[in-house]
Amino acid sequence: MISLKRRFLGLTFLLMFPAKPATLAFANCLSKDSATKAAQIVDQTLSDPRYHIPGISLSIISRCGDEFNYSSGTAVLGQKIPLSQSTHFRVGSVTKAFTAYLTMLLTQAGYFSTESTLGSILPELRSELPRIDVEHITIRNLLNHTSGIPTYATLNQGIYQQVLEHPLRIWPAGEVLTAISANQG
Helix, strand or coil: CCCHHHHHHHHHHHHCCCCCCEEEEECCCCCHHHHHHHHHHHHHHHHCCCCCCCEEEEEEEECCCCEEEEEEEECCCCCCCECCCCCCCCCCCHHHHHHHHHHHHHHHCCCCCCCCEHHHHCCCHHHHCCCCCCCCCEHHHHHHCCCCCCCHHHCCHHHHHHHHHCCCCCCCHHHHHHHHHHCCC
């Protein structure tokens, strides 16, 4: 049986990819028994009242190229819409912890410190975000959410509407930065 810690890490991984189901790679080829066991673990996890998980979508691809796709549960809370492999998930705040962790690894490796400013690390932001004082925003400010940089929710409604209408579009960084900068005044 998979440990609770491994289940949590696996479920966290599943929530990180909003545009498609999570894909897990395994060193060995995927047997029918392994795929059945994965489906059983998903179903057991969903049925366990301790977890309160409405649904899971899983894809497993082995190094041999074997694929297993499985979805179970509901796509919308309170509704009987079944979850499928094409259901989109919101990332929400799950990535904040991973971003903070990776940022701290970079500080530990000496790339910058928590007191380094955005302007010193990414000098191009000075011209791309002219209304934001990148010379005074530190990594610590970003990690503590005290930088003053607006969130996507405060973007102008035109951009926000486009994101809602085209959820799979890959937005170039320049467009996102321009939208954020234009909203500052």
